[in-house]
Amino acid sequence: MLCVSLPGLSNQQMTMMVAAGIGASSTAMAMKPVATCGRYYFDGRGGCWSDCGKGRRNYVVAEATRNASSALTEYSKKSRADFYKEVLEAARDKFTREISFQSKDKDISLAKALLYVAAEDEAFLAFNREMDAHSIQNERKDILSSEDAQEWGCVETMPMAGKNINEWLAELDAIAKEVEAELVPREIGCDLVEVLDAVNKVLFESRGFERLPVLVDSKCSYLHSVLSSGRASAILLSVIYIEVCRRLNLTIVGSRVGEDFLIWPPTGNPEELFKVTSGHSLFGVVNGKCVDDPRSRASDITSNSLLGLDIATNRDIIGIALANLIRLHWKRASRTNYGLMLTSPLRSFNKYDEKFNKNSGSNAPLLRRQELRLAIMASERLLILQPHNWALRRDYGMMLYYNREYEAAVQELSICMAFAPEDEAEVLEPFVEKLHLMRLETSWKSFGQKGRLTVP
Structure with a gap:
C-alpha cells in the first residue's frame, strides 16, 4: 500500500490508498492531474472531491480509474503469461521425475505421466x-479481455x-468404482472372465469409449481429452x-502389433480369452475391431502367438503415446506440403546437387509453427526415455532444422552421427556441414548487415 497525503485541506488530511500491484509510474500518472487543481476539499460524506478547479473533479476521478484499470489489466495479463511459462517447466520436470530411470518401471503411473504431457x-x-x-489489446485499447485473471x-x-x-485421476478412480458396483450382483469370487466382462461393460457400454483406427484428431491423443470425449x-x-484394472488389483499387459496396441491379462490359460x-x-472385445479386421496384423493373433509377443514396459507404453503425438503434430504442421517428410532434405541432398540450396534457408517449406513446436516438445520428452535412439535424435534434429533453429539442429544431428550406423552417418555429414554454413549466415544477418558484407 502506498499512502499519499494531500496538502491544502483546512484542518485535515486526505489519504489516498493506491492498490498493490500498480507500478509507481502508473500511480504518478494517476496523481498528476490532482496537482494541477487549484482549490479543492474533501466533503467527508462518501469520499467525493468537490469544487476541483472548474469541473476537473470528474476528469481526475475518471483518469485515475482508467490508469488504475489499465495497470491492473496489464499486470494480470503478464501474470497469466508468466504462470503458463512456469507450468511448462514444472510439467516437464514432473514428467521427467515420473519416468526417471531411478524409479522402478512398475512404480511409474501411466496416467500421471501422460497427464503431465x-x-x-x-x-x-x-x-x-x-x-x-x-x-490485440495493445493494438485495440478498447478491447477488454473476456477472461478474468486466474491463479x-x-x-x-x-x-x-x-x-x-x-x-482426472479421480475420474479413473470413479470408473473403477463403477466396475466394482457392476461386480456386486455377480457371484462372490468372480473369475477372470467375469471381471474383464464387467470392465468392458462399464468402459464400452456405460461410458461409451470408442477405439479409433486412424489417428486424425489431437483430442484422441491426450488422456484428459479421451476421458472427456470417450x-x-x-x-x-x-x-x-x-x-x-490396476485399481482393481488386476494386472493387464500389452504389446505393439503393427499399428495397433493389444492388451490382455497374463494368464496360464490364454485360450479362454479367445x-x-x-x-x-473377450480378446476381441477388449481390443476393439482390429482383431477382426483382416487388414490388421492383430487379426492373426491366436492363443499360441500371444505368448510370443514382447510385453511392453510402462516406459514403452509412454514412448508409444509420445511417438503418436510426434506423428500427429508433424502431419498437421506439414499439411500444406503434401508428401513432405522429416528426412526429405537428406534423401535429395548430395554435394553436387543444387536442389538443397533452392529448398533451404528462406525458401524452406513453410510449416505451422505451433504444431511443429508441439512435435518438437513430444520429441524432447521421448528422448528423455530413449536418449540413445539415433533415429529419434535425427528426426528431432530435422524438426529443429525446419523450425530454423540451425545451431540446435547442428548439435543434435552431430550427436546423432555418433550413434548412427556408418551409412546413415555418411548421409548426415554433408547435410550437417551445410547447416553449419546456414547457421553462420543466420548469425551474420542477426547483426543487422544490409546487402553484401564489406571489409573496412
Whole structure:
C-alpha cells in the first residue's frame, strides 16, 4: 500500500490508498492531474472531491480509474503469461521425475505421466493465446479481455477441459468404482472372465469409449481429452484399461502389433480369452475391431502367438503415446506440403546437387509453427526415455532444422552421427556441414548487415 497525503485541506488530511500491484509510474500518472487543481476539499460524506478547479473533479476521478484499470489489466495479463511459462517447466520436470530411470518401471503411473504431457502442451497453447490476446489489446485499447485473471498454485491444479490433473485421476478412480458396483450382483469370487466382462461393460457400454483406427484428431491423443470425449487412440484406450484394472488389483499387459496396441491379462490359460461368446471373443472385445479386421496384423493373433509377443514396459507404453503425438503434430504442421517428410532434405541432398540450396534457408517449406513446436516438445520428452535412439535424435534434429533453429539442429544431428550406423552417418555429414554454413549466415544477418558484407 502506498499512502499519499494531500496538502491544502483546512484542518485535515486526505489519504489516498493506491492498490498493490500498480507500478509507481502508473500511480504518478494517476496523481498528476490532482496537482494541477487549484482549490479543492474533501466533503467527508462518501469520499467525493468537490469544487476541483472548474469541473476537473470528474476528469481526475475518471483518469485515475482508467490508469488504475489499465495497470491492473496489464499486470494480470503478464501474470497469466508468466504462470503458463512456469507450468511448462514444472510439467516437464514432473514428467521427467515420473519416468526417471531411478524409479522402478512398475512404480511409474501411466496416467500421471501422460497427464503431465497434456498439461505441458495445454500450457504452451494457453501461453500463445495469452500473448496473442495481449498483442490485440495493445493494438485495440478498447478491447477488454473476456477472461478474468486466474491463479493456480501448481501444475496439478491447472484446469484442462474443465478438470485438473488430480480430478482426472479421480475420474479413473470413479470408473473403477463403477466396475466394482457392476461386480456386486455377480457371484462372490468372480473369475477372470467375469471381471474383464464387467470392465468392458462399464468402459464400452456405460461410458461409451470408442477405439479409433486412424489417428486424425489431437483430442484422441491426450488422456484428459479421451476421458472427456470417450474417443481414443488404441494406445490411450489401453492406458485407461490398464489403469482401471490396476485399481482393481488386476494386472493387464500389452504389446505393439503393427499399428495397433493389444492388451490382455497374463494368464496360464490364454485360450479362454479367445473363446467366442455372443459372437465375440473377450480378446476381441477388449481390443476393439482390429482383431477382426483382416487388414490388421492383430487379426492373426491366436492363443499360441500371444505368448510370443514382447510385453511392453510402462516406459514403452509412454514412448508409444509420445511417438503418436510426434506423428500427429508433424502431419498437421506439414499439411500444406503434401508428401513432405522429416528426412526429405537428406534423401535429395548430395554435394553436387543444387536442389538443397533452392529448398533451404528462406525458401524452406513453410510449416505451422505451433504444431511443429508441439512435435518438437513430444520429441524432447521421448528422448528423455530413449536418449540413445539415433533415429529419434535425427528426426528431432530435422524438426529443429525446419523450425530454423540451425545451431540446435547442428548439435543434435552431430550427436546423432555418433550413434548412427556408418551409412546413415555418411548421409548426415554433408547435410550437417551445410547447416553449419546456414547457421553462420543466420548469425551474420542477426547483426543487422544490409546487402553484401564489406571489409573496412
